[in-house]
Amino acid sequence: MNNIFDLYLMHLGKRNLYGEVIGFRKQEKHSQNFEEIINWLRDLIKLCENQDQSNVTANMCIKNDAATVKITANVTGADCRITNWEWQGENDS
Numbered sequence: 648m649n650n651i652f653d654l655y656l657m658h659l660g661k662r663n664l665y666g667e668v669i670g671f672r673k674q675e676k677h678s679q680n681f682e683e684i685i686n687w688l689r690d691l692i693k694l695c696e697n698q699d700q701s702n703v704t705a706n707m708c709i710k711n712d713a714a715t716v717k718i719t720a721n722v723t724g725a726d727c728r729i730t731n732w733e734w735q736g737e738n739d740s
Contacts, residue, residue, distance in 0.1 A: 664727045719732075
């Protein structure tokens, strides 16, 4: 997993991202937006490690010059999934 498109494909496949997020190691080839998403998911996982909070659902918006991506993720224990992915760009009507 190296870019936002990989995350999107994992979302389409309804894959558990927990292992990928926990094992993520920053590399020069990773974009800032990709790293922000991974760090956000990592923070959600940390929230679920708290005994008082076993399930977290959160939204994140990433913007660049051409589009905005709204991502919704759900974390429950060792299950971390992107549940919704919306692209909003200049070509949307």
